[in-house]
Amino acid sequence: MTTSIFDVLKERGYIAQCTNEDEVRSMLANEKVTFYVGFDPTADSLHVGHFLGLMVMAHMQRAGHRPICLVGGGTGTVGDPSGRTDMRKMLTDEDIEYNCNRFKEQMARFIDFSDDKALIVNNGDWLRKLNYIELLRDVGPHFTVNRMLAAECYKNRMEKGLTFLEFNYMIMQSYDFLELHRRYNLKLEMGGDDQWSNIIGGVELTRRKTGDAVYGLTFTLLTKSDGKKMGKTAGGALWLDKEKTPVYDFYQYWRNVDDADVEKCLALLTFLPMDEVRRLGSLQDAAINEAKAVLAYEVTKLVHGAEEADKAKAAAEAVFGGSGSNENMPTIELAGEGVGRKLLDVLVAGKVFASKGEGRRLIQQNGLSLNDAKVADADYVLSDGDFHDGEAIVKKGKKKFYRLVK
Structure with a gap:
């Protein structure tokens, strides 16, 4: 029998649960299978949780199977209650359409949509056209309320009160499978383990x-x-959109993961061969930093491209290696207006802090430095003396650096 992508996914640690492991393994080894993963448009960017799903889809596509990326133009109107204690924010139709379009742009970085090798489908195309009474009669008899209430996806919502709106989510997602099977001969749905029910x-x-x-x-x-x-x-x-999470911050997140998580992240979030994953994961003490650097570079390259990954790597080496240039460090251009302004105002305007309150709290905790000197005064005003060769370096917390250029 041909080696199945199922075994590849299992070796790398992706698979949590499966409805019939032997049959799925055989099917994936002997057929070209159309499968889908759903993405509800709750924001205008995918995040790193979605990235794991995209990696699974990319592995499957490389093995010859056809992915359907299902964006939730219909289910997004309800909101998935899985794993939540509160109800999701209701989105407008305009928000949903905009977010779906942004998802499509980002998915194309990981999935090859040329020549019908993959599809992007919006479940709003059928869910928004359903007749309520017809749906009840067609689908309703196949769901028991008792079993639905026992489902894991509803448990956290039961305490505060599961709305009838959210109660319909399972039926909508189940109908997606039926519709995709009818339209595209889809045989397999994949998703995060919180989607099992x-x-x-x-x-x-x-x-x-x-x-x-x-x-x-x-x-x-x-x-x-x-x-x-x-x-x-x-x-x-941790967003995949560099406007929401700067590339340098994205790179540094993976550079700073716990030692215990390095091997798992290399297996799940890169295409490195498993022999190399295990070698890097086995490194100990200071040597594990080599593995973290590889992880950060590989994940950043997949999400943002090699050029951006090279810049982030060079910036990190300049800061932490004490050599090289600061040019690739996240930079705030002051256009000659920095001198005479409060440092905190500059950092809020440059999105280093979300608010002045956040900046003040960090200063009170001795967590902000300017050119290696702790900033003790939240009202500190920048002067010419703070800039050397036209730039000043701000350190936020232990590991985030920013370059101010006047």
Whole structure:
């Protein structure tokens, strides 16, 4: 039997649960399979949690299978309650359309959509046209309320009150599977492990309505060794859009992951051969920094391209290696107006801080430096003496550096 991409995904640590492992392994080894992963447009950029799904899709496509990237123009109107204690913010139709278009731009970096090798489909194309009574009669008999209420995806919402709006989410996602199967002969839905209940709903609905063999598979969530979600920063999510998370900050996030998480991240978030992943992951003490540097570069290259990854690497080496140029460091151009302005105002305008309050708190904690000198005064005013060869270096916390240029 041909080697299955299933075994590749399993070796790299992607697979969490599968509806029928032996059948899925055989199918992926012997057929060209159309599969899908869904992305609800809750923001105007994908984040690093989505990146894990895109990596799975890229591995599958390289093995000859056809991905469908399903953007939730329909499900996004409801909002997925999985893993949440509160209801999601309701989005306008305009927000949903804009976010879906942004997702499409970012997905094209990882998935090859040429010559029908992959599709981007919007579930709003069918969900928004459904007749309510017809849907109830067509789909309703295949779902029991008792089983739905026991589903993992609803548990965290039950305490505060699960709305009827959110209760419909599983049915909408399940209907997606049925519709995609009818349109594209889709046989497999993949998603994060928090989607297991919703995926099972789609598998069972499609089998009952069509009699065909279809399957579901979840991949592991991107978590740290302590079980907490990876990709959260002080400023929020780790976005794939460099306007929301600067490339240097993105690079530094991976450069600074815990030692215990390095091998897992290399396996899940790069295409490095597993022999090399295990070699790098086995490094100890100071040598593990080599593995972290490789991780940071490889992930940044995949998300932002080799040129941006080279710049981020050079900037980090200039700062932490004490050599090279500062030119690739995140830079705030002051256009000759820096002298005489408060440092805090400059840093808020340059998006180093989200607010003055955040900056003041860090200064009170001795967490801000200007040219290696701690800033003790939140009202400190920049002067000519702060700039050497036209630039000044700001250090935020332990590992973030910014260059002020006048």
